[in-house]
Amino acid sequence: MSDKLFRWFKIIYAIQARPGINAKELAERCETEERTIYRDLRSLDSLAPITNIGYGKGYTFAGDFAVYPFNWTQQEAMVFSMLPSFVDQSNMPPGFDTAYDKVMAAHFRQKRRDRDLLEHVTDIIQMGSPAYREDAPNFLFQVIQAIVEEKTITAVYHTQSRNQQTERDIDPYYLVPRDQRFYLIGYCHHAEEVRTFRLSRFRSIEMTNRTFNRGDFNIKNYLKNTWSIERGNDQIHFKVKFSPDVARYVKEEEMFVRPRMTDLPDGSLLFEVTVNHDREFITWVSQYGPDAEILAPVSYRERMKERLKKWSKLYEQE
Numbered sequence: 373m374s375d376k377l378f379r380w381f382k383i384i385y386a387i388q389a390r391p392g393i394n395a396k397e398l399a400e401r402c403e404t405e406e407r408t409i410y411r412d413l414r415s416l417d418s419l420a421p422i423t424n425i426g427y428g429k430g431y432t433f434a435g436d437f438a439v440y441p442f443n444w445t446q447q448e449a450m451v452f453s454m455l456p457s458f459v460d461q462s463n464m465p466p467g468f469d470t471a472y473d474k475v476m477a478a479h480f481r482q483k484r485r486d487r488d489l490l491e492h493v494t495d496i497i498q499m500g501s502p503a504y505r506e507d508a509p510n511f512l513f514q515v516i517q518a519i520v521e522e523k524t525i526t527a528v529y530h531t532q533s534r535n536q537q538t539e540r541d542i543d544p545y546y547l548v549p550r551d552q553r554f555y556l557i558g559y560c561h562h563a564e565e566v567r568t569f570r571l572s573r574f575r576s577i578e579m580t581n582r583t584f585n586r587g588d589f590n591i592k593n594y595l596k597n598t599w600s601i602e603r604g605n606d607q608i609h610f611k612v613k614f615s616p617d618v619a620r621y622v623k624e625e626e627m628f629v630r631p632r633m634t635d636l637p638d639g640s641l642l643f644e645v646t647v648n649h650d651r652e653f654i655t656w657v658s659q660y661g662p663d664a665e666i667l668a669p670v671s672y673r674e675r676m677k678e679r680l681k682k683w684s685k686l687y688e689q690e
Contacts, residue, residue: 376412378465379404383412384420391432392425511577512547515556519544524561524582528575537575538562543584546591547571550601550628557594559584566594568601597629597648599656604649610657611668614641618663 379402386393386401395413399406413431416422421434518525525544530537541561548555554571566589597607614622616639623633623641631645647653650672657664666673 378468378471379408380412380416380419383409383416387422387431387433392430394430397430509574509576511571511574512554514577514579515544515547515571518577518579519547521579522583522585524580524584525577526580527577529569530573530575532570532573541580542567542569543586545586545589548591548595548601555601557591559589568603595628597646599629599645599647599649600652602649602652604647606648606650607646608648608650608653608669608672609646610644610653610666610672612643612657613665613667614643614660615663616640618660622660 382402383398386398390397395406395409398409402409413422422431423434424430425432514525517523525542526539527542528537528539539562542556543559543561544556545558545566546556548557548568556569556571557566558569559565560567560569595601595603613636619635619639619641622643629645629647631643634642634644636642645653654672654676657666666676
């Protein structure tokens with residue numbers, strides 16, 4: 373098995389170094405027979421995208437595959453690091469120790485480069501902090517690192533609605549920017565479901581050695597019909613008429629849902645969209661003041677009337 377393993381590495385490195393190398397040349401490099409090379413290539417098919425360029429033209433890699441930089445998963449790296457424990461090194465050919473050390477050293481050098489780049493990127497991204505906290509820690513680096521390495525995090529999280537802190541294990545799936553804030557979407561082991569967490573509400577984060585798999589989780593389906601980040605179970609179809617003065621600005625808005633916009637003869641804009649929660653959408657519409665008129669649903673039009681009455685009474689008081 374050890375001879376076969378080293379031969380496979382030789383084949384992969386030879387194809388990477390010389391795209392188009394043929395089976396005869398591979399056999400010469402590996403000091404074996406061509407039929408052995410063909411057998412090895414069939415075995416390697418599930419490990420590397422080796423493709424035959426054409427009859428008599430040799431082999432190359434499909435796509436952008438390369439052995440270095442390493443594209444190992446955490447499990448693959450762990451398994452390879454344990455290789456010396458599973459083989460009888462006394463039967464290994466000369467050079468096994470140095471070859472193994474070079475491979476692992478290259479892997480850790482790449483991890484170090486990735487970490488340095490990630491630290492640099494997170495230093496560039498400047499985040500705000502809650503007004504009530506003077507020394508809010510920035511966990512952006514730890515979260516991105518855990519997402520990239522697919523590692524579960526142990527965290528203390530403050531739930532604002534209950535004014536409580538809880539310790540949770542979270543599998544971090546995605547980091548989503550919304551309204552000048554970052555939100556973490558991931559599987560919460562405490563709640564036993566996928567949840568959305570505001571990054572500034574974490575009190576501590578520590579990456580564990582436990583790995584996770586996103587499975588069939590789809591971020592687009594998770595956030596479907598979500599106006600910003602707050603999700604609900606409703607399907608509310610809004611119709612809003614924007615005045616000519618703001619219509620062109622509404623069209624420039626960067627949105628997370630796809631609205632239907634119709635230009636009206638007087639220059640105004642009919643804006644239609646379906647969302648699963650109302651609060652964030654109503655807040656967005658309200659910023660346009662009298663330049664935005666809710667046409668439907670009628671119940672929300674009535675709510676806006678009541679809100680305006682309360683505001684009017686507030687400012688009428690002396």
